[in-house]
Amino acid sequence: MVRRIVLAVLVVGALALLTISFRSPTSGALHDVQGYGATALRPFQVAAERVARPFRDVYGYFSGLASAKSENAKLRTELRDVRRTANANLAAAQRAGELEKLLRFEQGTSYPKDYRNVNTTVTSYPSGPFAQEVTIAAGSSSGIRVNTPIVTADGLVGHVTNVTPDTAQVMLLTDADSSVAARDVSHGVAGLIRHGQGSTLILDRVSKALQVKAGDIIVTQGTVDRRYPDLYPYGIPIGSVLSVGTSDIASYLTVQVTPFAQLDSLDAVAALISTKHR
């Protein structure tokens, strides 16, 4: 009898928490209490992550050795191409700056100039196929807000969906609910980055009449219309096009994108805090 009463009390308690938390996931008294709890747990999570890091590094080192030689040759070729493009881009950027001055061109926040980084570590990882979210060890006390973009040195990771004073929840690009306005910088084609199979992404809503090629770089589109500001500034690298496919019955191209950021083994990330007041 006692067992059943205990079970009933706990189940009712869990359902009550679930109801309150589900109705108000990012604000309210329960959210504040959760924030204090998350702050208290953060040191333990950071400690566990630090203890595990050497083991992860050793694993990464040996798994990297297997493909090091072929990757080195590929990267050398890539570096040569990137150097050539960078030189061309430098001249074009200077010219663009002069033209913007002449036109008194007004623009919103630009990446990375108008942003400061809050570097932090990932303390928890996606626990299953239900949601692709991670928790980071920095929150509103560091200037992070809901919708703050999160990046790594390689590219875009996602955006903040829930924040407490010392931790924040980040929705990854691979989450089913994630959708990012993106642009193919090589061909000027715009589309939406959504989750694809496994750890890949899809550039959706690209008309079959447009051209996209394998190897094209995809970046964030940024705000196109001031009335509808985008979460991300223009130019954060997202990934490169892996393959482009089409079928007779599909309305759009099937553009598979490999993300630059290693979304399945995130370690350190940076939150982009705008320094420009809108």
Next chain:
Amino acid sequence: MNGVDGVKVAVLLFVAAILQVSIFTQVHVLGGVPDLLLVTLVAVSLLRGAIVGAVGGFFAGLLVDTATLGTLGLTSLVLTIAGYWIGRYGETTGRDRGHAPFTSVAVVTVLYSFGLLLVHFVLGERAPAGAIVRGLGPAILMNLIVTAPVYALARRLLRSRSRSDYATEVQLLG
């Protein structure tokens, strides 16, 4: 169960919860992720019964939901029922049986996965049944691999129970 045992159970589940959210969720082997917390809860429930299992499941779930900033109560609800159910099994037919931890872990892994799927579905959130089914085999395998060391550790920490902790009543059907 005395106070010292309670503290031991709390510490065991706390450490398992922290390790689970910070480390084990990143360990992908053959498409499966070992659930250290679930295995620890099964071990504790088998050794200490339904009440400890249910209470342990509730607070372990609360820790996970707090650490990941998830919906509070979601993991608690499923782990509470899992802990209670395995605790009852330990108090009755599973008592003193060598295969009980392995059987319990295999069954609970399936029920826990589908329990979470059901709660997500009821809440109107994403409930990818296909992904759950595909990952179930490797998940059971990974959980079974960690069962032996976790159960041995839990049994070492939580010494044998007194006679009074076992079920003293049997309900006859029919």
